[in-house]
Amino acid sequence: MGTNVLPPALAIRFLHLYCKEELVEELEGSFYEYFNERKDRRGLFWARWFFWLDVVLHCRPYVWKTRKRQNSNHMLGNHLKVSIRSLRKNPLNTSLNIIGLATGLASFILINLWIDNELSWDQFHDKKERIYRIPNTFRSEAETFSQAVSGPALGAQLHHIFSEVNSATRLGRETLQIKMGDEVYFQSDIGLVDPTFLDIFSFPNLVEDQETPLDELGSIVITKSLATKYFGDENPIGKELALVEGNSLKVTGVVDDVPETSQIQFQALVSMETIRRIWGSNNYDDNWGGGWFHTYLLLEEGVDVAQLEKDITAFIREKLSSWAEQGMYYDYFLQPLTSIHLKSDLRYDFLSNGSLQQVLVFRWSAIVILLLACINYINISTANTVYRSKQVGLRKVLGAGKGSIMGQMLVETFTIVLLSTALAYLLAYLMLPLVSAITSYDQLNLFEPGGLIRIGGVVLALSLLSGAVPAFTIAKYNALKVIRGTLRTGTELGLLRKGLVVAQFIATGVLLISMIVIQNQMNFIQKQSLGMKTNEVMHISFQGSQEVQQRASVIRDRLLSLPEVRDLSFLHNSYPVDGLSNSGAEIETADGTFIRSSIYTLRVDNHFKETFGLELASGRFFSDEFPADSTRSVLVNEATVANFGWGSPEQGIGKKFGQAPNQRTVVGVVRDFNFEGLHKPIEPVRILPTTADRYTTLAVRFKGDNTLQVINSLQSAWDEVVPSIPLDLSMMSDDIKRQYSTEYNFRTIFVAFSIISIIIGCLGLFGLVTATVNQRLKEISVRKVLGASVLSILVMINTYFVQLIAIATIVAVPISYYMMQNWLNDFSYHVSFSWWYVFLAITGIMAITVLTISSNAIKTVRRNPAEVLQDE
Amino acid sequence: MKGTNLGEFEEYILLTILAQPEEAYSVGIAKEIEKVTGRKVVHSVVHASLTRLVKKGMLQDAMGEATSQRGGKRKRMYSLSRAGIVALEKARDQRNALWDRISLSQIKSAYGD
Numbered sequence: 009m010g011t012n013v014l015p016p017a018l019a020i021r022f023l024h025l026y027c028k029e030e031l032v033e034e035l036e037g038s039f040y041e042y043f044n045e046r047k048d049r050r051g052l053f054w055a056r057w058f059f060w061l062d063v064v065l066h067c068r069p070y071v072w073k074t075r076k077r078q079n080s081n082h083m084l085g086n087h088l089k090v091s092i093r094s095l096r097k098n099p100l101n102t103s104l105n106i107i108g109l110a111t112g113l114a115s116f117i118l119i120n121l122w123i124d125n126e127l128s129w130d131q132f133h134d135k136k137e138r139i140y141r142i143p144n145t146f147r148s149e150a151e152t153f154s155q156a157v158s159g160p161a162l163g164a165q166l167h168h169i170f171s172e173v174n175s176a177t178r179l180g181r182e183t184l185q186i187k188m189g190d191e192v193y194f195q196s197d198i199g200l201v202d203p204t205f206l207d208i209f210s211f212p213n214l215v216e217d218q219e220t221p222l223d224e225l226g227s228i229v230i231t232k233s234l235a236t237k238y239f240g241d242e243n244p245i246g247k248e249l250a251l252v253e254g255n256s257l258k259v260t261g262v263v264d265d266v267p268e269t270s271q272i273q274f275q276a277l278v279s280m281e282t283i284r285r286i287w288g289s290n291n292y293d294d295n296w297g298g299g300w301f302h303t304y305l306l307l308e309e310g311v312d313v314a315q316l317e318k319d320i321t322a323f324i325r326e327k328l329s330s331w332a333e334q335g336m337y338y339d340y341f342l343q344p345l346t347s348i349h350l351k352s353d354l355r356y357d358f359l360s361n362g363s364l365q366q367v368l369v370f371r372w373s374a375i376v377i378l379l380l381a382c383i384n385y386i387n388i389s390t391a392n393t394v395y396r397s398k399q400v401g402l403r404k405v406l407g408a409g410k411g412s413i414m415g416q417m418l419v420e421t422f423t424i425v426l427l428s429t430a431l432a433y434l435l436a437y438l439m440l441p442l443v444s445a446i447t448s449y450d451q452l453n454l455f456e457p458g459g460l461i462r463i464g465g466v467v468l469a470l471s472l473l474s475g476a477v478p479a480f481t482i483a484k485y486n487a488l489k490v491i492r493g494t495l496r497t498g499t500e501l502g503l504l505r506k507g508l509v510v511a512q513f514i515a516t517g518v519l520l521i522s523m524i525v526i527q528n529q530m531n532f533i534q535k536q537s538l539g540m541k542t543n544e545v546m547h548i549s550f551q552g553s554q555e556v557q558q559r560a561s562v563i564r565d566r567l568l569s570l571p572e573v574r575d576l577s578f579l580h581n582s583y584p585v586d587g588l589s590n591s592g593a594e595i596e597t598a599d600g601t602f603i604r605s606s607i608y609t610l611r612v613d614n615h616f617k618e619t620f621g622l623e624l625a626s627g628r629f630f631s632d633e634f635p636a637d638s639t640r641s642v643l644v645n646e647a648t649v650a651n652f653g654w655g656s657p658e659q660g661i662g663k664k665f666g667q668a669p670n671q672r673t674v675v676g677v678v679r680d681f682n683f684e685g686l687h688k689p690i691e692p693v694r695i696l697p698t699t700a701d702r703y704t705t706l707a708v709r710f711k712g713d714n715t716l717q718v719i720n721s722l723q724s725a726w727d728e729v730v731p732s733i734p735l736d737l738s739m740m741s742d743d744i745k746r747q748y749s750t751e752y753n754f755r756t757i758f759v760a761f762s763i764i765s766i767i768i769g770c771l772g773l774f775g776l777v778t779a780t781v782n783q784r785l786k787e788i789s790v791r792k793v794l795g796a797s798v799l800s801i802l803v804m805i806n807t808y809f810v811q812l813i814a815i816a817t818i819v820a821v822p823i824s825y826y827m828m829q830n831w832l833n834d835f836s837y838h839v840s841f842s843w844w845y846v847f848l849a850i851t852g853i854m855a856i857t858v859l860t861i862s863s864n865a866i867k868t869v870r871r872n873p874a875e876v877l878q879d880e
Numbered sequence: 881m882k883g884t885n886l887g888e889f890e891e892y893i894l895l896t897i898l899a900q901p902e903e904a905y906s907v908g909i910a911k912e913i914e915k916v917t918g919r920k921v922v923h924s925v926v927h928a929s930l931t932r933l934v935k936k937g938m939l940q941d942a943m944g945e946a947t948s949q950r951g952g953k954r955k956r957m958y959s960l961s962r963a964g965i966v967a968l969e970k971a972r973d974q975r976n977a978l979w980d981r982i983s984l985s986q987i988k989s990a991y992g993d
Contacts, residue, residue: 034943037953038907038923044949065924070931 013052015043015059023063028073035066083412084419091420094396101392101775105385106428108771109470112381113432115764117454117463118443119374121436124459125449126362129269129349134210138174138307140342142166142320143354144299148336150595150605150651155355157299158340162324163202164293166303170319172311177202178280178301179272183551185252188238192252192732194551195234199274200283200301208306209272212264215245221261222279229261229277252553255286268451271349271358296327297338298591299356304345317341334604336592356587366754373761376515378466380765382474383508384772385424389478390505391779397485404487414479421475429467446753477504509776509809510816513853516769517820518827519762520849525828525841526755532839533748539681540584541621544574544709545740546718547583548726552704553733560700566725572710572718577619578703580611584620584683585743588693596664598653607648608683608691611698617678619709625649625657627676630697634675638697642672646680648692665694672696685747686837707740715739770860773809777861781805781868789873801869806861813857817850886971892917893929894938894968897958905944905955906930930958938964 023039024032039062047055095102130136142162145154163178180200186193199205203222206214206229214221214229221229228249235244248256257278266273284291292300307316321340325332343352350364400413436454444450453459550556556563560578567573582588588608596602610616614637617629625646630637642665646657654660657677665672680690710718719737726735745752781788788801825841832838886894896912897904903912910926913919933939944957960968 033953034906034956035927037946037950037955038905038927040951040953041907041949042923062923065922066927068924068928070928 013047015040016056019060019063023066026067026073027071031071035071039063083415087416087419088423090399090416091423094399094420095423098392100778101388102424104771104775105388105424106431108384108388108768109381109425109428109474110431110435111764111768112378112384113428113463113466113470114435114439115761116374116378116466117432117436117459118439119370120462121452121454121456121459122443122447122449123367123371123374124456125269125447125452126350126367129362130271130346132210132212132267132270133345135208135306136345138309139208139345140305140307140313141345141348141352142303142305142340142342143352144341145339146299146336146606147339148334148605149603153355155299156352156357157301158303158338159296159298160292160300161294161296161327162320162340163301163303166305166320169323170316172308172316174306174308175204175208176303176305177205177208178303179205180280180301181274182278182283184276184278185551185553186238187250187252190732192553192734194549194734194736195275197273197275199272199277200280201277203279204306205277206261208304211266211270214261214263216261218260222277224258224260225279225282225285226255226257227260227279227282228257229263230259231263231265231275233265234275235259235262251286253286257282268449269349271345271360273360296324297331305342313342336604336606363750366750370757377761377765377768378470380512380515380768380772382470383512384768384775385421385474386477387505387508387772388775388779389421389474390481391776391783396482400482400485401487401489404485410483413483417479417482418471418475421478422471425467425471425474429463446756448749505776506812509772509812510819512769512772513813513816514820514823516762516765517817517849517853518824519758519765520852521820521824521845522828522831523758523762524845524848525824525832525839526751526758528839528845529832529835530748530751530755532837533686533751533835536686536837538744539622539679540740541709542740542744544711545620546708546710546715546722547585547738547740547743548706548708548722549736549738550703550705550730550733551736552702553730555730556706556733557700557703559729560703563706563726563729566729567708567722570721570725572712572721574709574711575615575618576706576708577615578613578698578700579616579705579707580698580702581704582610582612582698583705583707583743584610584681585740585747587684593694594666595652598655602664602667603652608693610693610695611702612695613698613703616695616707619707620681621709622681623679625677625679627657627661627674629676629678630695637675638699640672641675641697643676643678643695644674645678645690645693645695647690648694649677651692685744686835689836766856770856773857773860774864777805777809777864781865785868785871785876788869789871789876792869792873793877798866798869802862802865805865805869806858809857809861810854813853817846817853821846886967889925890929890933890938891968891971893926893933894960894964897939897960898968901959904958907955909958933964934958936963937961938967 020036023036027035039059042062043055043059046058133139141156142158143154143156144158145152160178163176167173167176178201182198182200183194183196184198186195201222203220206216206220206222216229218224221227230238230244238244238249239247244259244262247259249259250256283289307313317340321338324338324340328336328338331337348358348361350362350367352358352361353363403413403416433454440452440454444452564576564578567576588610590606590608592604592606594602594604595607614630614632616622617624627643629643630641634641644660649655649657649660652663654663660674660677663674665674678695682690683693684691708722712718722737723735726733791801792798828841832841892913893909896909896916900908900912903909906923906927909930910921910923913926914921930939930941934941938961939958940961941956941958944955946952946954
């Protein structure tokens with residue numbers, strides 16, 4: 009009968025797993041008996057099912073296997089003692105291990121510290137789950153782009169129109185001129201907000217003299233440090249700040265300084281309405297289009313965000329129907345507040361924004377570096393097992409089980425890892441100021457509880473991971489052979505160790521190649537001509553001070569009289585570094601029709617071209633000889649010519665912007681210059697003349713290398729003309745460098761990674777070579793006796809490792825090629841990945857390897873063979 | 881005390897073993913009890929009780945022969961020890977002592993039969 013039909017094998021396996029030996033045969037038999045019966049009675053399916061049920065039902069404590077437990081706890085003290093002895097016996101390996109692990113751990117600690125900070129942005133707001141920013145995507149016939157800022161009407165009205173929106177606030181940034189006695193201060197970082205701002209966001213420790221401190225016109229909320237700056241130790245609440253315009257602002261609240269991890273940074277808050285009254289500007293609260301302010305919405309609980317986006321987009325399209333007729337649309341979308349820092353990269357977005365990709369890259373780098381250190385430990389310990397084989401053999405003879413030997417090894421590993429952790433924290437502590445400087449986080453806390461707990465877990469995992477391999481290897485030894493001295497732990501590396509060395513060098517290779525590519529790209533950026541004389545320009549910001557505007561021509565004459573000054577130009581919010589504003593315009597196309605498009609705009613005086621060193625492709629620049637320029641003329645760049653299909657720069661002359669009576673004619677085309685950094689391709693830009701009453705900043709082109717002297721001369725000349733206005737000056741080349749701060753930081757960190765990984769790799773190689781050479785001591789001596797030269801033996805040892813490294817580079821090249829191609833593609837202008845980099849990296853690694861190996865092995869190789877062989 | 885008193889189920893098991901010594905293994909006992917009492921008897925419960933009784937010293941066990949019905953696995957055969965027989969006798973005596981105090985006619989009249 010049915011002996012060919014068997015009960016479920018898996019169930020039997022399970023039974024054997026839990027059931028003790030005395031009972032298993034009998035139980036299995038019984039189940040089988042039931043199984044056969046049920047099979048005949050109810051069919052195979054149910055029989056199998058019940059078989060399972062039986063197995064599971066019998067899984068009770070009295071059936072379970074009992075572990076034969078040795079009490080090994082009393083050995084712990086002994087393990088520790090022996091560990092410390094063997095660590096001291098082998099100071100070279102111990103220090104290699106500890107330094108390697110500590111370096112890896114320190115990098116891991118620091119990188120994770122940074123990652124934690126990146127992830128903690130904007131988390132301190134109580135209502136963060138309900139706060140969204142509302143940016144938009146603008147579409148026209150000519151272009152499409154997404155911008156972080158929206159029209160002023162959104163923040164002013166959306167909460168009245170949509171019941172899903174609880175409240176809204178806009179956020180702009182301004183600089184106020186504050187008068188203290190005779191001094192004028194440019195107080196930058198003034199947050200221009202709506203009174204609801206302080207209800208929506210939770211900035212810490214708000215002290216206020218009334219429920220809604222920004223409600224009343226003419227009130228200002230300031231930070232603690234600003235309070236100290238203007239009022240010292242006095243209670244600032246109720247005090248007044250005088251403005252140059254003649255009004256004054258009353259302090260109605262004080263908040264703690266804004267946390268570093270906040271996208272919204274400010275020194276003080278003033279309501280939009282207050283500023284509007286002071287400056288007498290128009291009321292724009294009905295203006296739905298354009299990109300003006302960051303707008304934040306506080307939504308009601310459980311709102312369908314996708315639906316709300318659609319509703320808002322539809323509503324505003326209705327309002328802007330005249331735009332739609334001209335083929336221009338806005339699509340609005342909502343970004344959760346806490347996602348903005350890492351995920352948002354829009355036009356006019358916060359410069360402080362990070363990148364999720366970078367966080368991921370660094371997270372993996374941290375893990376890789378830790379693994380490298382781990383591999384090192386495994387390599388060095390297993391290579392040196394010969395040293396301890398006697399000890400292990402004796403222990404085994406005296407009755408130690410595998411478990412006990414492994415316990416001993418794990419205790420030893422754990423000791424090393426603990427020592428390394430202590431050293432790692434010391435290293436991290438010493439490196440912290442450097443990390444702060446690179447990452448611009450000032451308040452990094454190394455000993456945060458969450459971080460400590462995680463490091464604790466990592467330490468434990470590290471001990472187990474790197475302790476397990478040597479522990480297994482050693483515990484496997486045959487005691488008899490060890491004692492007799494006939495054990496040969498292969499003179500060649502085991503397959504495992506080979507693999508680990510290769511893995512280590514793959515990582516090193518990838519990092520090194522990447523480092524070279526990044527270095528080249530950064531050099532390229534620095535050398536790349538932006539189409540402007542960036543090294544000769546200084547930028548002076550006077551925030552549109554009326555005093556300066558009124559004396560603009562005096563300032564011009566006075567500064568031009570300085571021998572250091574070549575030319576200067578007044579601008580209206582048009583410094584071609586920070587990114588320019590853009591606005592809509594009607595632009596003539598090749599066939600004479602007009603299309604509406606948004607275009608970047610520069611508003612400058614007649615000396616702009618000379619000051620920034622731009623070149624003309626055709627036509628002329630604005631000139632005092634053509635008074636009509638101020639209302640009739642416009643210049644564009646080459647990108648505009650290409651974008652609107654005008655053909656050549658010469659054919660661009662005479663094209664029209666806008667309709668009569670405000671129509672302007674293109675009088676010249678300037679060669680492309682890069683006003684947005686090399687990340688982005690050059691976009692169309694128009695250059696418009698501006699008038700003295702709109703000047704906000706000043707650019708000065710200087711001669712000579714002594715910038716300090718130039719600054720001094722400028723300072724004294726400036727103080728002669730407008731003594732009450734501070735000279736707020738920066739070098740254009742520095743401002744441009746700041747655009748690439750992310751890349752510069754990336755480079756610094758990558759260089760650090762590469763160096764660390766190379767150090768760790770070399771440490772590992774060093775330890776490995778020592779062990780290998782020592783194991784092959786006799787062989788080497790015999791070779792020497794037989795006539796081999798020192799050199800040939802060195803070549804023999806080197807060849808072996810060089811082969812491994814060759815394999816590693818073959819793998820490393822495509823990986824780094826892929827990674828770096830991705831990175832380079834972020835730039836519109838970049839170097840290409842060249843094989844020359846690979847060659848350089850490989851040569852570097854090989855040189856370091858051969859040097860490490862040879863310097864280490866030479867002493868051993870040069871030993872007198874007689875010495876080595878005498879006790880044979 | 882606890883060790884010497886038998887539970888109802890344990891008593892059944894001991895009796896069954898005595899009643900059919902040639903089928904005195906877990907499956908055989910379980911089937912027999914099922915047949916006699918008409919209750920569903922789960923093997924794991926029988927087996928646990930058997931193991932407990934062995935531990936208490938009321939049963940002795942020994943491995944029996946293997947059959948094809950059991951997939952070539954041997955069964956564990958049980959037999960009563962001295963202590964087991966004593967415990968059974970004690971249980972019967974206790975019960976009889978109570979029965980002896982009752983007359984059947986009393987019960988019938990009490991329940992109106």
